[in-house]
Amino acid sequence: MAETTTTKESEGTAAPLHVAMFPWLAVGHFIPFLRLATLLARRGHRVSFLSTPHNLSKLPRIPAHLSSLVALVPLPFPDTPALPPLAQSSADVPNRHQQLLKPAFDALLPALRSFLQSSRPDWILYDYASHWLPALAAELRVPHAFLSLFAAAVLSFFGPPRELASGRRFQPAGGGGGGDFTAVPPWIPTGSGLAFLPHEVARVAERSEARVETTEDGVRFGISIGESDAVVVRTCEEFEPEWLGLLRELYGDKPVLPVGLLPPTDEGDDDESDDVEGREIWEFIKDWLDGQEANSAVYVAFGTEATLTGAELAELALGLEMSGLPFFWVIRRPPGSDRDDGLGSLPRGFVERVKGRGLVHSGWAPQAKILRHESVGGFLTHCGYNSIVEGLSLGRVLITFPVMNEQGLNARLLRAKGVAVEVPRDEMDGSFTGESVAGAVRLAMVDEAGEPARAAAREMKGVFGNKEKNDGYVDEFVRYLKEHRKPTDKINL
Numbered sequence: 001m002a003e004t005t006t007t008k009e010s011e012g013t014a015a016p017l018h019v020a021m022f023p024w025l026a027v028g029h030f031i032p033f034l035r036l037a038t039l040l041a042r043r044g045h046r047v048s049f050l051s052t053p054h055n056l057s058k059l060p061r062i063p064a065h066l067s068s069l070v071a072l073v074p075l076p077f078p079d080t081p082a083l084p085p086l087a088q089s090s091a092d093v094p095n096r097h098q099q100l101l102k103p104a105f106d107a108l109l110p111a112l113r114s115f116l117q118s119s120r121p122d123w124i125l126y127d128y129a130s131h132w133l134p135a136l137a138a139e140l141r142v143p144h145a146f147l148s149l150f151a152a153a154v155l156s157f158f159g160p161p162r163e164l165a166s167g168r169r170f171q172p173a174g175g176g177g178g179g180d181f182t183a184v185p186p187w188i189p190t191g192s193g194l195a196f197l198p199h200e201v202a203r204v205a206e207r208s209e210a211r212v213e214t215t216e217d218g219v220r221f222g223i224s225i226g227e228s229d230a231v232v233v234r235t236c237e238e239f240e241p242e243w244l245g246l247l248r249e250l251y252g253d254k255p256v257l258p259v260g261l262l263p264p265t266d267e268g269d270d271d272e273s274d275d276v277e278g279r280e281i282w283e284f285i286k287d288w289l290d291g292q293e294a295n296s297a298v299y300v301a302f303g304t305e306a307t308l309t310g311a312e313l314a315e316l317a318l319g320l321e322m323s324g325l326p327f328f329w330v331i332r333r334p335p336g337s338d339r340d341d342g343l344g345s346l347p348r349g350f351v352e353r354v355k356g357r358g359l360v361h362s363g364w365a366p367q368a369k370i371l372r373h374e375s376v377g378g379f380l381t382h383c384g385y386n387s388i389v390e391g392l393s394l395g396r397v398l399i400t401f402p403v404m405n406e407q408g409l410n411a412r413l414l415r416a417k418g419v420a421v422e423v424p425r426d427e428m429d430g431s432f433t434g435e436s437v438a439g440a441v442r443l444a445m446v447d448e449a450g451e452p453a454r455a456a457a458r459e460m461k462g463v464f465g466n467k468e469k470n471d472g473y474v475d476e477f478v479r480y481l482k483e484h485r486k487p488t489d490k491i492n493l
């Protein structure tokens with residue numbers, strides 16, 4: 001085939017970029033990708049945000065004045081009879097069936113290829129799961145960067161990309177692999193304590209129950225990192241200097257670029273509640289928050305993927321009741337069930353007993369807005385990275401209750417940074433008592449012994465919530481993208 005070389009209209013560092021973004025099928029991934037999309041659009045760059053139609057229809061609103069710069073590009077979701085209708089993201093699928101989404105995600109490759117061939121973006125930013133994307137982008141000569149929604153400490157824990165891509169890192173240590181996730185790996189300082197607890201590993205293993213023939217996550221990670229042109233990490237030098245340093249050593253020549261923490265802004269970029277129902281929910285919550293004293297209430301939420309067992313919900317409820325403190329608790333509706341509001345496991349009479357002091361909400365709640373309310377002092381969280389960023393960007397002390405994925409590592413990182421109090425649990429089976437919840441909540445929120453954690457969390461606001469610093473990282477990232485875009489565009493005819 002003949003190859004012609006054309007000069008791009010956009011050539012030169014002054015011209016705006018066209019950046020494609022392709023997140024994994026998870027709400028906790030759409031939100032930060034979209035936040036970065038908005039930040040690029042604010043700087044005059046064009047973004048193509050690629051996902052499946054149902055996921056795109058549920059994204060938070062893009063500010064009206066930027067919407068012409070952010071194109072939502074639908075990629076048809078393949079027919080997957082094993083999944084419930086319209087289940088196109090991890091929030092719609094129970095944990096044990098999560099892996100069913102992977103083959104469906106992989107089947108988006110041909111549509112992505114067509115998009116890249118016809119649109120020829122300057123860059124594509126992709127997530128950990130599309131291990132096939134770097135080869136595709138390289139073939140089409142599209143610069144491609146892996147956008148890590150995981151902290152540098154977490155990436156460091158998983159180790160060098162070659163080891164990950166070989167599949168050895170995620171194999172049990174006894175079977176010849178390096179995968180004892182409960183041990184601090186040899187390339188990490190032992191004193192860091194960065195490792196999973198046995199019960200956290202068991203929760204992750206639940207996923208294998210569905211027995212889906214698909215590339216395992218470690219391999220996806222390894223190839224996504226190893227074959228990228230650059231690794232972009234949602235973090236900053238001020239929060240993770242030691243881990244960014246180690247990551248650069250582990251990744252060799254690969255550029256490692258911190259993009260800042262991508263916190264929610266108070267400029268309405270994350271305003272999900274522009275529909276009537278959303279506005280009503282917020283009014284209701286705000287009324288309750290307005291009635292609490294400043295810094296007094298605990299916000300309790302576990303993200304979009306974790307489903308707690310009935311026993312865990314019941315014990316948490318007892319703990320919140322025993323703490324004697326005001327709380328606002330968001331309970332997620334179990335995926336795949338229209339009628340179950342998730343409240344059935346709460347102890348009998350609990351809602352009435354805590355009435356006035358504690359409020360339980362079933363379903364979606366505007367988390368970023370709630371955390372911004374001055375009544376909220378602390379956040380009992382599953383340690384999803386978005387929740388951590390949102391809480392610390394407002395200086396809220398964290399009470400950690402990791403459930404799955406990398407959340408255990410996040411909890412260890414927060415403990416090392418001194419900004420959190422972890423709910424004590426049995427290391428082997430994860431069990432805990434209401435007393436341990438109440439103790440952790442009171443320590444974080446009111447006890448004198450918890451003041452250092454509260455002070456450290458307040459201080460983190462200056463890092464996580466620092467607009468100027470975070471903007472600086474995005475500016476630096478944009479500069480890199482501009483400097484490393486392809487000056488000419490080769491088109492195969």
Ligand SMILES: O=c1ccn([C@@H]2O[C@H](COP(=O)(O)OP(=O)(O)O[C@H]3O[C@H](CO)[C@@H](O)[C@H](O)[C@H]3O)[C@@H](O)[C@H]2O)c(=O)[nH]1
Pocket residue numbers: 026027028029031149150302303304305306330363364365366367368383384385386387388390404405406407
């Ligand atoms: O009722 C809700 C529920 C969630 N959110 C928002 O949804 C996001 C949830 O993100 P996160 O806190 O990270 O939780 P998950 O979506 O459960 O997190 C998944 O994605 C994260 C980022 O990769 C990982 O750290 C987690 O382990 C993984 O479970 C946040 O922006 C929340 O503000 C709401 O606004 N309202």
